[in-house]
Amino acid sequence: MEVKLLLTFPVGIEDVVREEIREKIDSCIIEESPLDTPGKLIIQLPESKRNVVSSLRSVDSIMDYLGSFKVDKDKSALDKICQEILNIDFPEDFRNASSFRVTCDRRGKHDYTSMDVEKAVGQVLVDKYRLKVKLEGFEANVFIEIVEDACFVGLLREEYLRGRYFVFHHPAAIKPSIAYAMIKLADVKPGMTILDPMCGGGTILIEAALTLSDVKLYGFDISEYFLEGGVLNSEAMSLSDRIIFKKVDCRNLSKIVDFKVDRIITNPPYGTKPIFKINPRPLYLKCLIEMSKVLAKDGKIVIITIKPDCVKNALDKAGLKIEHERTVKHNDTNPEIIILTKNG
Ligand SMILES: C[S@@+](CC[C@H](N)C(=O)[O-])C[C@H]1O[C@@H](n2cnc3c(N)ncnc32)[C@H](O)[C@@H]1O
Numbered sequence: 443m444e445v446k447l448l449l450t451f452p453v454g455i456e457d458v459v460r461e462e463i464r465e466k467i468d469s470c471i472i473e474e475s476p477l478d479t480p481g482k483l484i485i486q487l488p489e490s491k492r493n494v495v496s497s498l499r500s501v502d503s504i505m506d507y508l509g510s511f512k513v514d515k516d517k518s519a520l521d522k523i524c525q526e527i528l529n530i531d532f533p534e535d536f537r538n539a540s541s542f543r544v545t546c547d548r549r550g551k552h553d554y555t556s557m558d559v560e561k562a563v564g565q566v567l568v569d570k571y572r573l574k575v576k577l578e579g580f581e582a583n584v585f586i587e588i589v590e591d592a593c594f595v596g597l598l599r600e601e602y603l604r605g606r607y608f609v610f611h612h613p614a615a616i617k618p619s620i621a622y623a624m625i626k627l628a629d630v631k632p633g634m635t636i637l638d639p640m641c642g643g644g645t646i647l648i649e650a651a652l653t654l655s656d657v658k659l660y661g662f663d664i665s666e667y668f669l670e671g672g673v674l675n676s677e678a679m680s681l682s683d684r685i686i687f688k689k690v691d692c693r694n695l696s697k698i699v700d701f702k703v704d705r706i707i708t709n710p711p712y713g714t715k716p717i718f719k720i721n722p723r724p725l726y727l728k729c730l731i732e733m734s735k736v737l738a739k740d741g742k743i744v745i746i747t748i749k750p751d752c753v754k755n756a757l758d759k760a761g762l763k764i765e766h767e768r769t770v771k772h773n774d775t776n777p778e779i780i781i782l783t784k785n786g
Contacts (some may be wrong), residue, residue, distance in 0.1 A: 445492055448476075452771050454779075455770055458627070505599070509530045524566045536597060539580075539582040541575065541580045610674045613715060616772065618645055633656055636657055636703070637705070695732035702736065705744065712777075722749045741784065742783055761786075
């Protein structure tokens with residue numbers, strides 16, 4: 443038996459997602475950007491391999507794919523969704539479940555709420571399958587995702603939830619999927635030393651530890667509090683012995699680091715959150731000069747920021763040049779991932 447799964451990932455890392463699917467799962471991509479919705483793709487694989495998808499680090503969420511269709515923005519969409527749900531043949535394990543709930547996630551402007559959708563679809567399924575609705579402790583979770591005029595229907599499953607390590611929530615954490623993409627783009631080789639000099643809750647280093655075995659990982663931050671968060675997150679994933687965390691001001695990097703670093707992969711503050719009272723332009727200039735000093739000759743810096751102009755402003759003084767640049771979507775922002783190498 444084959445199953446179809448809908449994967450959701452950050453727009454801008456499609457190549458990384460395709461490559462990870464090719465590496466880890468023997469499955470085929472049957473549709474990219476279904477209903478013209480970027481950041482989604484549908485794969486088909488044997489049911490016996492269903493659990494392997496939880497190892498995918500480049501995707502944000504996974505669900506069993508049951509169907510998709512276009513919807514209007516006005517309330518007529520509710521009738522359309524109910525009609526489409528009636529036509530979907532729900533799988534046997536759903537039909538045999540003792541209870542279920544419907545969860546709707548909606549992005550865009552609509553004349554109906556997510557709760558309207560949950561209620562309407564819940565009623566259709568109760569009438570059709572005679573199942574009991576339970577909002578807590580349910581056995582099956584029907585997921586309706588509406589992105590503007592595209593509606594996706596699926597089933598969320600516990601086994602798709604990947605190892606979550608955010609026991610500590612950094613206020614400016616990046617998504618693990620984006621951290622994974624940065625690590626893949628860094629082209630790390632065995633034996634290399636990787637540093638995140640502004641590591642916060644440790645997302646980049648934890649993804650590196652999960653992805654790469656033979657590497658040395660260092661995480662620095664100016665804040666003791668965030669460093670402790672990074673340690674907690676790494677402990678939650680049993681990775682604390684893989685990462686050395688240390689309180690360091692990146693502006694003094696070359697005075698502290700007495701070795702060469704092969705890859706610096708980092709997410710500096712953007713200066714937009716009131717808790718980080720920084721001016722990004724001088725901070726990026728000083729930090730990039732320092733990063734360049736500790737970078738190995740063939741080293742690379744992979745940096746993600748919504749302030750690419752502050753990176754570009756520092757290039758000449760830091761002796762760095764741009765090797766690669768791309769825009770990705772991160773929640774409501776569109777930061778750039780920039781790869782830098784030494785100039786000459
Ligand atoms: C955007 S956050 C990093 C979040 C991290 N990528 C995560 O997912 O948790 C930027 C971090 O840079 C740190 N930082 C700011 N100025 C710094 C400096 N001069 N040296 C080192 N770290 C600094 C902040 O404390 C903050 O934790």
